[in-house]
Amino acid sequence: FYDLIYFLLYTAVPLYSLKMQCHETFLITCIHTVFFFRKNPLWGAANTGLARWLPAEYEDEENQPKGWNTGRQYSGFQLPLVREVSNEIMCGSSMAVLEDSAYSQMLVDWGQYIDHDISFTPQSSSRSTFAEGRDCLHTCSNADPCFPMQTPKEGKLSSNKSCLPFFRSSPACINVQTDMRPAGQRQQMNSVTSFIDASTVYGPSADLEKTLRNLSSSEGLLAVNSEYSDDGRPYLPFVSVQPSACLQEPGSEPAARVECFTAGDSRVNEILPLSVLHTLWVRESAKGTSDGHFTEIITMRDYVPKIMGREAFDEYLGPYAGYNDSVNPSVSNVFATAAFRFGHVTISPRLRRLNESFQEHQRFSSLSLHQTFFSPWRLVREGGLDPVLRGLLGRPAALQNQEHLMTEELKERLLVLNIPETLDLAALNLQRGRDHGLPGYNDWRAFCGFDRAETRSDLVELVGSGVLVEKIMDVYGHPNNIDVWLGGLLERPVSGARTGPLFACLIGKQMKTLREGDRFWWEHPGVFSPKQRQELQTHSLSRVICDNSGVTEVPLDPFRLGSYPEDFVFCGNVPSMDLEAWRDVKNVKYYYNLK
Ligand code: HEM
Numbered sequence: 001f002y003d004l005i006y007f008l009l010y011t012a013v014p015l016y017s018l019k020m021q022c023h024e025t026f027l028i029t030c031i032h033t034v035f036f037f038r039k040n041p042l043w044g045a046a047n048t049g050l051a052r053w054l055p056a057e058y059e060d061e062e063n064q065p066k067g068w069n070t071g072r073q074y075s076g077f078q079l080p081l082v083r084e085v086s087n088e089i090m091c092g093s094s095m096a097v098l099e100d101s102a103y104s105q106m107l108v109d110w111g112q113y114i115d116h117d118i119s120f121t122p123q124s125s126s127r128s129t130f131a132e133g134r135d136c137l138h139t140c141s142n143a144d145p146c147f148p149m150q151t152p153k154e155g156k157l158s159s160n161k162s163c164l165p166f167f168r169s170s171p172a173c174i175n176v177q178t179d180m181r182p183a184g185q186r187q188q189m190n191s192v193t194s195f196i197d198a199s200t201v202y203g204p205s206a207d208l209e210k211t212l213r214n215l216s217s218s219e220g221l222l223a224v225n226s227e228y229s230d231d232g233r234p235y236l237p238f239v240s241v242q243p244s245a246c247l248q249e250p251g252s253e254p255a256a257r258v259e260c261f262t263a264g265d266s267r268v269n270e271i272l273p274l275s276v277l278h279t280l281w282v283r284e285s286a287k288g289t290s291d292g293h294f295t296e297i298i299t300m301r302d303y304v305p306k307i308m309g310r311e312a313f314d315e316y317l318g319p320y321a322g323y324n325d326s327v328n329p330s331v332s333n334v335f336a337t338a339a340f341r342f343g344h345v346t347i348s349p350r351l352r353r354l355n356e357s358f359q360e361h362q363r364f365s366s367l368s369l370h371q372t373f374f375s376p377w378r379l380v381r382e383g384g385l386d387p388v389l390r391g392l393l394g395r396p397a398a399l400q401n402q403e404h405l406m407t408e409e410l411k412e413r414l415l416v417l418n419i420p421e422t423l424d425l426a427a428l429n430l431q432r433g434r435d436h437g438l439p440g441y442n443d444w445r446a447f448c449g450f451d452r453a454e455t456r457s458d459l460v461e462l463v464g465s466g467v468l469v470e471k472i473m474d475v476y477g478h479p480n481n482i483d484v485w486l487g488g489l490l491e492r493p494v495s496g497a498r499t500g501p502l503f504a505c506l507i508g509k510q511m512k513t514l515r516e517g518d519r520f521w522w523e524h525p526g527v528f529s530p531k532q533r534q535e536l537q538t539h540s541l542s543r544v545i546c547d548n549s550g551v552t553e554v555p556l557d558p559f560r561l562g563s564y565p566e567d568f569v570f571c572g573n574v575p576s577m578d579l580e581a582w583r584d585v586k587n588v589k590y591y592y593n594l595k
């Protein structure tokens with residue numbers, strides 16, 4: 001039966017959708033959210049529950065986050081305030097941020113971009129408490145959906161209130177898993193498709209995709225900005241509801257507003273490099289090529305081994321073993337809420353903008369990270385994509401450093417939309433983990449088959465710093481109480497990796513499900529012909545940059561930090577795909593690839 005359905009999906013449905021939406025002779029991918037007919041149609045689909053790999057731990061078993069009830073004891077201690085943990089541990093000294101000697105800032109921003117393809121945990125749409133209607137921005141008491149982060153006296157941020165606002169994540173309506181869920185327990189949602197399928201470009205649903213397309217284009221191309229262009233290349237369109245919340249150039253006329261960009265993912269404006277990556281892929285999509293599959297290849301071939309290390313990659317993923325319909329590809333709660341947020345400590349406090357010789361730009365100086373939040377005007381008015389792209393390629397990522405974990409740009413000056421005060425990303429990550437009832441660090445170590453850290457000396461072994469372990473024990477009291485995001489982050493990195501053993505395990509397991517649980521994974525026999533697969537492998541992020549920006553020299557591997565000019569090549573020397581492999585239209589099965 002499934003074979004029959006499979007056949008239909010590769011023939012009838014593609015032909016139908018081709019008629020509806022496709023364009024260009026060289027089209028490879030058209031739509032990517034068709035999920036009916038599958039054995040488990042909700043697995044990996046947008047707006048379904050995040051998968052639970054361990055049962056949730058709520059204070060009332062069902063709904064109340066960890067830390068909700070003051071005085072509640074865990075292993076004999078109260079959980080520390082998240083802002084206190086952040087103050088004590090994330091920013092222990094004023095030592096300068098270290099630079100990664102191996103990897104570029106592009107590695108970091110790719111991490112954020114790909115994360116936005118695979119997870120988005122929506123927050124409560126209600127801004128005030130259900131019972132009394134008190135606004136979550138102003139109350140410092142816990143009442144659903146408000147779970148404010150109390151601040152220690154010396155840890156106040158811009159508003160000078162005794163707490164920072166926090167909106168609980170929405171409870172999930174559709175759950176895809178029953179085994180790990182005691183009935184009635186609160187679960188959280190993923191509002192995007194878990195699959196790596198360029199939902200950042202086309203949106204996670206056919207409806208959103210329609211709004212992103214240029215309706216007057218017979219070829220079904222994505223809409224682009226009608227007011228501004230980047231030296232002839234398109235920008236993303238502006239959001240339709242204007243004026244939007246994005247920041248404006250100081251002193252600019254109201255008529256010269258640069259609104260928020262719109263894209264397949266609504267977080268596109270958060271920081272400048274993210275908008276740059278979104279724009280590149282919208283430009284690339286106009287070529288009618290298979291951006292979803294390129295994203296898979298770049299992620300699994302070029303990105304994942306660098307963050308988890310080659311050895312751990314071989315252990316947790318190994319070579320592609322084919323599609324397995326009993327693997328649930330849905331993103332897990334612990335991956336989205338803890339493990340993949342490892343990236344938050346690899347972000348550099350400054351965004352460099354570089355000229356054609358990869359030196360500081362004469363006109364557009366480097367920026368503090370917070371100056372790039374929700375500021376699309378800095379692309380439109382300050383030289384377009386190229387100076388930022390060169391900065392991402394030519395400057396290092398921040399190297400996680402136990403003396404100075406998260407840049408103050410994110411710890412003290414984070415902006416998120418609709419909250420008119422600055423926030424602390426470390427505190428938010430910790431509070432989000434408690435909101436979701438994530439089990440603690442030790443439980444996740446056991447889940448991965450590692451020993452629990454029972455004593456200080458166990459922790460010193462894992463973390464590698466007695467001073468840091470003192471601080472951890474001072475705030476948490478007991479190793480079992482350590483929040484999983486923090487514990488995972490502090491582990492010494494695996495050799496050749498940017499994550500410790502716990503996060504390498506959790507990221508490795510997740511990446512395996514995303515690969516093996518995806519029927520349309522590019523290596524799955526039948527999705528492409530062997531010749532096409534060979535061609536797809538010649539494609540690279542460097543080629544995408546060359547084809548869609550004014551950058552003319554790139555490193556062959558854009559995630560590796562190189563020196564200019566020795567490690568850079570001219571775009572003419574960057575391999576590109578030969579589309580001949582797609583010309584054989586008789587080969588319907590391979591031609592109409594559908595995700
Ligand atoms: C300057 C860059 C970045 C900023 C400003 C940023 C900011 C944020 C914010 C505000 C959240 C939501 C926090 C919450 O309320 O729970 C978030 C979530 C997240 N971030 Fe980042 N982030 C950045 C870079 C990264 C990077 C480099 C990675 C990974 C390599 C990453 C991975 C994640 C993940 C997995 C989530 C959870 C997504 C979800 O399921 O909703 N972020 N980030």
Ligand SMILES: [Ca+2]
Pocket residue numbers: 117118192193194195196197198199200
């Ligand atoms: Ca997706």
